[in-house]
Amino acid sequence: MSTNDPRSEANQHAQQAAEALLQAAGVESIDLACTLGSGWGEAAGQLGEQIAEISAEDLPGFHISGVPGHSGSLKVIRTQAGLAGPKHVLVIGARTHYYEGHGVEAVAHGVRTAAAAGAGVVVLTNGCGGLNPSWSPGTPVLIRDHLNLTGTSPLQGAHFVDLTDLYSLRIRGIAQRVDPSLGEGVYAQLPGPHYETPAEISYLRTIGADLVGMSTALEAIAARAAGMEVFGISLVTNLAAGISDEPLSHQEVIEAGAAAAPRIASLLAQIITTTLEES
Ligand SMILES: O=P(O)(O)O[C@@H]1C[C@H](O)[C@@H](CO)O1
Numbered sequence: 001m002s003t004n005d006p007r008s009e010a011n012q013h014a015q016q017a018a019e020a021l022l023q024a025a026g027v028e029s030i031d032l033a034c035t036l037g038s039g040w041g042e043a044a045g046q047l048g049e050q051i052a053e054i055s056a057e058d059l060p061g062f063h064i065s066g067v068p069g070h071s072g073s074l075k076v077i078r079t080q081a082g083l084a085g086p087k088h089v090l091v092i093g094a095r096t097h098y099y100e101g102h103g104v105e106a107v108a109h110g111v112r113t114a115a116a117a118g119a120g121v122v123v124l125t126n127g128c129g130g131l132n133p134s135w136s137p138g139t140p141v142l143i144r145d146h147l148n149l150t151g152t153s154p155l156q157g158a159h160f161v162d163l164t165d166l167y168s169l170r171i172r173g174i175a176q177r178v179d180p181s182l183g184e185g186v187y188a189q190l191p192g193p194h195y196e197t198p199a200e201i202s203y204l205r206t207i208g209a210d211l212v213g214m215s216t217a218l219e220a221i222a223a224r225a226a227g228m229e230v231f232g233i234s235l236v237t238n239l240a241a242g243i244s245d246e247p248l249s250h251q252e253v254i255e256a257g258a259a260a261a262p263r264i265a266s267l268l269a270q271i272i273t274t275t276l277e278e279s
């Protein structure tokens with residue numbers, strides 16, 4: 001059954017998870033969802049009052065991530081969005097990566113659940129390799145567009161979705177008001193879990209990639225298909241293969257994320273709060 005049919009398995013699973021989430025948190029709906037990638041885990045603490053934390057294993061369709069640097073739980077935060085009054089943010093610390101082998105529906109489940117719970121905006125964050133030597137590890141970069149090089153889609157059947165302006169110009173404008181030094185780039189999602197060869201990075205530069213990772217693009221497609229406004233921001237955790245002579249490791253990704261965490265947590269919290277105030 002096509003994923004644009006509410007009766008599809010994927011959408012039914014998301015509906016079930018959303019009901020369980022809202023009941024566990026004791027709220028009527030979610031206003032904005034934020035998926036935390038490597039290095040972004042401290043943002044939740046700066047958003048407002050945590051009113052619930054739910055383990056991924058207690059929600060249908062979620063998985064405790066096997067990837068270090070991902071918390072394995074979802075949090076509901078009540079934030080004071082100015083005159084707009086209290087808003088609820090779902091912080092998804094339990095992203096499923098395509099390379100974890102649970103299938104593409106599991107990758108999209110978090111954003112579909114957020115949409116089913118009422119979220120109109122999704123903020124996708126990640127840790128990634130940088131192809132631009134001027135973006136040293138620790139640099140946050142706005143996602144302007146993406147290259148989905150996974151060879152798959154979270155959508156199936158006659159579910160034709162336009163992606164021409166997928167990454168919200170409005171929220172990118174908010175982010176650049178918060179921090180005018182923020183650059184923008186094209187994010188390429190590869191299947192992983194291996195990193196790229198220098199030859200592949202050279203190819204990716206040729207086809208227009210500025211950032212390379214293993215998440216985000218598939219989630220963004222599913223979020224747009226669910227009618228959400230999508231914003232993405234990457235943390236460059238390392239120079240991509242061959243850009244420097246250094247070998248790559250997930251430990252390096254974690255360490256770069258930890259070093260940048262306080263600064264990018266504050267940045268992300270300001271972007272989210274302003275977005276809620278202006279939504
Ligand atoms: O969830 P993200 O995309 O931040 O996780 C990063 C990218 C890979 O999944 C992994 C490789 O180090 O960390």
Ligand SMILES: Nc1nc2[nH]cnc2c(=O)[nH]1
Binds near residue numbers: 240241
């Ligand atoms: N594919 C990919 N994902 C990453 N996540 C963090 N760094 C990298 C990288 O260099 N390549």
